[in-house]
Each structure stands twice: as C-alpha cells, then as structure tokens.
Amino acid sequence: MKKALLLYAKGIAMGAADVVPGVSGGTVAFITGIYDELLRSISGVPSAAVQLLRGRVRDAWQTANLSFLLILFGGVFTSIISLARLISYLLEHHPIPVWSFFFGLILVSVHIVAKDIGRWGASRVVALLLGIAFAYWITVAEPVQWATDGFSLFLAGAIAICAMILPGISGSFILLLLGLYPVVLAAVKGFEAGILLTFLAGCVVGILTFARLVSWMLKRWRDLTLAFLTGLMLGSLNKVWPWKETLTWRVDSHGAQVPLLERNLSPGAFADITGQDPQLVLALMLAFAGIALVLGIEWIAARHQPVAENA
Numbered sequence: 001m002k003k004a005l006l007l008y009a010k011g012i013a014m015g016a017a018d019v020v021p022g023v024s025g026g027t028v029a030f031i032t033g034i035y036d037e038l039l040r041s042i043s044g045v046p047s048a049a050v051q052l053l054r055g056r057v058r059d060a061w062q063t064a065n066l067s068f069l070l071i072l073f074g075g076v077f078t079s080i081i082s083l084a085r086l087i088s089y090l091l092e093h094h095p096i097p098v099w100s101f102f103f104g105l106i107l108v109s110v111h112i113v114a115k116d117i118g119r120w121g122a123s124r125v126v127a128l129l130l131g132i133a134f135a136y137w138i139t140v141a142e143p144v145q146w147a148t149d150g151f152s153l154f155l156a157g158a159i160a161i162c163a164m165i166l167p168g169i170s171g172s173f174i175l176l177l178l179g180l181y182p183v184v185l186a187a188v189k190g191f192e193a194g195i196l197l198t199f200l201a202g203c204v205v206g207i208l209t210f211a212r213l214v215s216w217m218l219k220r221w222r223d224l225t226l227a228f229l230t231g232l233m234l235g236s237l238n239k240v241w242p243w244k245e246t247l248t249w250r251v252d253s254h255g256a257q258v259p260l261l262e263r264n265l266s267p268g269a270f271a272d273i274t275g276q277d278p279q280l281v282l283a284l285m286l287a288f289a290g291i292a293l294v295l296g297i298e299w300i301a302a303r304h305q306p307v308a309e310n311a
Contacts (some may be wrong), residue, residue: 011075042211104290131231145179157202
C-alpha cells in the first residue's frame with residue numbers, strides 16, 4: 001500500500017507537469033526513477049493484448065505490468081482534473097514564480113539524468129548537442145496550421161503523445177506548434193466523439209510504438225540515449241525561462257488572446273520593456289525550491305529502491 005501511494009503521488013506529479021506547456025511528464029518520470037519501468041510496461045501492452053485474447057488474463061496483467069500502469073495513470077488523471085485550473089490560474093496571474101519553479105526543477109533534472117551516463121565520449125557529446133538543438137528548435141519554431149482531417153488528427157495524436165513521454169518536450173506545446181491545440185481542446189470541452197476518438201487512436205498507436213523504440217534504445221545504447229535526453233532537457237530550458245516578451249498572440253477557445261511566440265529577456269530588460277516587477281528574489285527562491293524538491297524526491301526514491309535495477 002505504501003509503494004502504491006508513492007507511485008500514485010508520482011503520477012500526480014507527472015499530471016501536474018503535463019498541464020504546463022513546455023514541461024513534460026516524462027521529465028518527472030525520470031526524476032522519480034520510474035522512466036525505465038514506464039517504458040517497459042507500455043511496451044508490453046501489445047503482447048498482453050494477444051495473451052488476453054487467448055484467455056490468459058493473469059499472464060496479460062503481468063506482461064503489461066497493469067498494476068503499475070493503472071496506479072500511475074490514475075494519479076496522472078487525478079492531477080490533470082484537479083490541478084489544471086489551479087496551474088492555469090497561476091500561469092496567468094503569477095507566471096514568473098511558476099516558470100522559475102519549473103526552471104529550477106528541469107535544471108537539476110539535467111544533472112540527475114547526466115550522472116546516470118556511464119562514460120562520456122565524443123559520441124555522447126554529439127548526442128547531447130543534437131538533443132539541445134532539437135529541443136531548442138521546437139521551442140522557437142514558427143507555428144503552422146495542420147489540416148483537421150482524420151489522418152492529420154491521428155498523426156498529431158501520435159506525435160504529441162510521443163513528446164509527452166520524452167523528458168523536456170511537452171505534448172501540449174507540440175499541438176500548439178501544429179495549430180491543433182484549440183481544435184483538440186474544443187473537442188474535449190464539446191465532447192466531439194469523432195475528433196476525440198481519431199486523436200486518441202493516434203495517441204495509442206504513437207505511445208505503444210514510441211515507448212517500445214525508446215525502451216529498446218535504452219537497452220542497446222543507454223549512454224547515447226541518456227545523453228540525447230539530457231540535451232532535450234537543456235534545450236527546453238529556453239521555453240521555461242521566466243522573463244519573456246510576447247511577440248505574437250493567438251486566440252484561445254474562449255476568444256481571449258494568449259502568448260504564442262515569445263523571446264527571452266534578462267530580468268533588467270524585462271523591467272525596462274514591460275514596466276513590471278521582475279520579482280527576482282521570489283523567482284530565485286522558487287527556482288531553488290524546485291531544485292530542492294527534485295533532490296528530495298531523488299533521496300526518497302533511493303531510500304525506497306536501495307538496489308537500482310539495470311535496464
């Protein structure tokens with residue numbers, strides 16, 4: 001029961017991260033030490049489905065590690081339902097403290113992932129730089145407008161869900177870049193079954209395929225993969241920098257204008273351009289709070305898992 005509650009709490013943390021555009025639940029999974037098990041469990045779902053069709057329910061349950069997945073995603077959905085409004089409110093009214101907290105959280109996560117790399121070399125450095133470049137490119141990419149036909153929605157679901165399980169890349173931000181975030185959000189609120197089922201079908205295919213690929217890469221080229229994931233988190237820091245100037249806006253599902261393209265500023269430049277208080281002391285306090293939280297989670301995880309499993 002204690003382990004189940006701890007896993008449920010990790011799911012809540014993942015859900016809270018997924019609500020924020022630019023922050024990935026995959027980052028939290030890595031911080032809390034469940035990333036490998038999450039990928040292995042998702043990868044086992046297709047085999048479990050075959051076993052279930054053959055009437056081997058117990059084998060199917062164990063193959064997909066369904067107890068783990070149900071508890072974890074129960075926490076994720078609980079968090080999304082209960083915290084979405086709160087986090088959205090905080091991002092709208094107190095953006096600098098919130099982004100500062102997530103900046104500290106992701107920054108220390110880079111250290112945690114990087115220290116798991118067994119040996120550094122030229123190939124690892126190249127993988128790190130590729131990860132940084134890819135994540136940075138995503139955060140500054142010019143938004144496009146994908147079509148809303150069935151195939152486009154299916155493909156968007158597959159891409160977005162893949163981003164959600166990668167540390168440093170947010171699925172919701174990918175949907176913004178594709179121009180489909182308002183479409184999917186409106187479908188959720190209006191219970192438009194056709195759009196939702198097509199999008200969810202893409203999510204299912206994407207996560208089952210991609211989780212298997214990443215799990216295989218971690219087994220075969222663990223150091224290279226971890227270096228690339230470290231780069232993804234470093235590159236994503238551009239997105240969560242607290243002080244920004246909005247360059248272009250978009251209209252959300254409520255008809256309100258919200259930021260689309262932004263550029264980063266120093267705290268001093270932010271004060272000069274916007275005339276607002278950069279809240280530097282509070283920002284630093286919350287960044288350190290994010291760092292302390294991650295280190296605390298890692299310490300707790302180490303106590304409950306004294307023997308690390310080699311994936």
